Amino acid sequence: MKRLFPILSIVAAVLLAYALYRALVVAPADAQQGEVYRIIYYHVPSAWTAFLLFFINFVASIQYLVNGKPAAKSAAKWIVIAIGIMGVVAAFLPAVQRQLAAIGMLPSAMATTVLAIPAFYFLIGKWFPGQKLDVLAVTTAEVGVVFCTIVLVTGPIWARPVWGIWWAPGDIRLTSTLVLWLIYVSYLVLRRFSNSAQTQMLAAALAVFGALDVPLVYFSIWFFRTQHPQPIIGGSSGGSIDPRMLDTLVISWMAFLLFAFLVCWSRFRLELLQREVEEGYAMESLAGSAETKSSLNERAVNRTPVERRAV
């Protein structure tokens, strides 16, 4: 494991450099936007990575909430299995297939996406038992906020030359993304400044509600009138994308995913260390109070009768 981190770091650095080369040199310029469209190779992968991290945070938070409550845990397990089965069956229903065709999505793509939900749920529960679920939740929330910040910064930089404005007030995609960011920032603030024993539970509940904003952000451009462009990949715009652009986008996302994984790994270890230190302080104060108690007892035993009367 110790060797794996530096090896993966080198792979990530090479992949990020290659993605940058492809983004600036290999991918052709856009017919309408010219060179500035290349922001897509940082903006979109950052958004997808943030969504994935918030989804992991959502699953870890649910697992944490139901942990230690056998009835709730069993109910959650069967709900997740039911979601997987119903999603796969629904994907191949003619009515749903027509809807999917309208937005340019294959039924198999929907089935795979829906199956990922139970897969993630059970794998996370298996790999991160007990308190590690909470550590995973805080890790993915924090790194997700970093990627979401990048989306919110690069978006206006892209919008200014293309739309002529930095921000479209009231636009549902932009507003819901900002709300998503604010929810997870509140989550981190809650965890940072609350000392209550219930903080982890409250944070997990907040994360569950926060994650509900992710589908709203993602599907908002399909169902609402918005300034934000329609998706070219899997969208209803009927547009197509140059294969070199698509390859560059996928490579860029892979590079950012690997980078995010390594950052999460570091943050996870940091959180474990932080808890170890807190435990150390608690043990020290316990030892300190035990020592004070024993020295007080010792003094009480050694008191002279006169001193005892005075006390």
Place this chain on the structure above:
Amino acid sequence: MNSVKFLFAAYIATWVIHGFYLGTLARRYKRLRQEMKELGQNQLGLGKEQ
């Protein structure tokens, strides 16, 4: 339209944000290592006293 400056601004902003976050992680890690070391010394001291 000089859009290239916006492109580079977006790329630079991305890496500045990542760099800043990695910097905070490194600082937190350093501080925790220091605290661990101090805790270890204190516990060693307590052990000796007892």
